[in-house]
Amino acid sequence: MVDRNGMMIEEFVQCCSGCILVSEPNIQPISRIEMPNKPWKKIAIDFTEVPGGHHLLVITDYFSRYIEIVIMASMTAKNTIVKLREIFARFGYPTEIVCDNGQPFSSEDFSKFCFSNGITIKHTVPYAPFQNGLVERQNRTILKTIKISVTMGRDWKTDLQDFLHTYRATPHTTTNYSPSELMFGWNIRDKLPEIKRTVDIKKQKKMTSVQRKKEEIHVIVKILIKKNKLTTTFNPEEHVVIQREGTRLYLKNLETGVITNRHVNHTKRVVNNNPLINTAHEKVSNPENNHKAEMVREPLNIEKFNESRLPETSEKNLQSESSQKRPHLFSERRSKRKICIPSYLNNYHCN
Known part of the structure; x- marks a missing residue:
């Protein structure tokens, strides 16, 4: 846009120092993180505080979504290293750890511990918790579970262990497998029996x-x-x-x-x-869904799972596919009208 004197108004506003100071920051689109190809190769760790003087060390595996939670009285670097040694003794050392810039994770002792065990530390940008969004999302679910337990007057530590058991045995919406099945190759047993459920459709009708x-x-x-x-x-x-x-x-x-x-x-x-009564509602399922539920799933194969999870598609393939589809689409949509020569061109020879 140009004013009477030929000045670019848009450029003038963009160079205004006061407008820049009060403007909103530029938000970049979320980019996909390259996922590991096997369990416990890349993990995310974080601390979340629970009122009462307790701290929860939450560890999440990127590949399987498996969660480990440790209840700690203090979150010093030495105590964190002691708890991580216990967990790594069960599952082994990961290749990469994603964490924030908190005191336990930015200390010299923690850096030496990871360096001596061949672990790469990837710190997030300060005041950018979304860069460690996997474990931050788990923290919200964990606090919600503890909040429900305290409201119901129960022991939140016992309910937290029950939540972990149920979560590890439940298929994840992203992977379609349970965290324990991707982590260990087999699913852990829970309290839910494997029986066929019969639903009375008449009772499920809306009012x-x-x-x-x-x-x-x-x-x-x-x-x-x-x-x-x-x-x-x-x-x-x-x-x-x-x-x-x-x-x-x-x-x-x-x-x-x-x-x-x-x-x-x-x-x-x-x-x-009654808001405190946990009522169970069964969803009405059609015969096709019942048939799918009775089907036996094939054993887990990590190589096939990685291929289905991360399809290798190049830009050339996408362009070739799009170029093949476009003529077909346009040929169907374009109207076929008869093209006639204008009357004022009758006296001319048209090629």
Whole structure:
């Protein structure tokens, strides 16, 4: 854009020092990380703090998504090395460790320990936790498990071990295999029996609109100000919806009778009118899904798994495939109209 005097307004604004200082940073697109070809070759480690003076050392394997958690009273470099020696004695030394710039991981003792065992340390950029996103995502799930345990009044250390057992035996959505199967070559046994489930389709039908209008909607309200990391997302006190005006809900507390109004995004519907009861709902499955569930899966082959997980496609192949498909697509979509010579060219010889 050029003004009356011929100056480039866009360039002038881009060179403004005040505009640059208050502008948003440039966000680069997320790039894919090259995945290892075997278990326990590349791991990510991080500390997460639990209220009560405990620290959790979380270790995640990039290939299998296998998790190891160690409960520690202090997260010094010496204690971290002692716990890592115990874990490496079971699984062996990894090739690469991804960690942040915390004091235990940036100390000289930790660097000597990794160098003496042939381990490469890859530190993330300061104040960029997304570079260690694999273990950071696991930390969020772990804190959520502890938060539920504390809310229910149970021992969070016991529930944490139960969570690890269930997680290691459950197929991952990314790999389609359980972490233990990719880590050890076989799946660990859990408490779920391998039986066929029968679902009553009539009981799974949705309620009609008339029944929904007559039904009282019970919700729980989101806690906007949290005390610590173990504070639950929602308050366990139930409310009943009295009236709704667009996204505004008028709620009545069932215990105190106090009427408040909240945004619909700050509420969550309660199943069976009790937020602390863990209700199990079976999904309606068609015969094709039942047939797939009964099929026996082939034994795990790491080489075939890597080929299916990381397909080798070059840019030349992609261009050749696209060039082969384009003429076919355009030939189908282009209309076939008769081309006639304009009348004013009748007196001329046209090639």
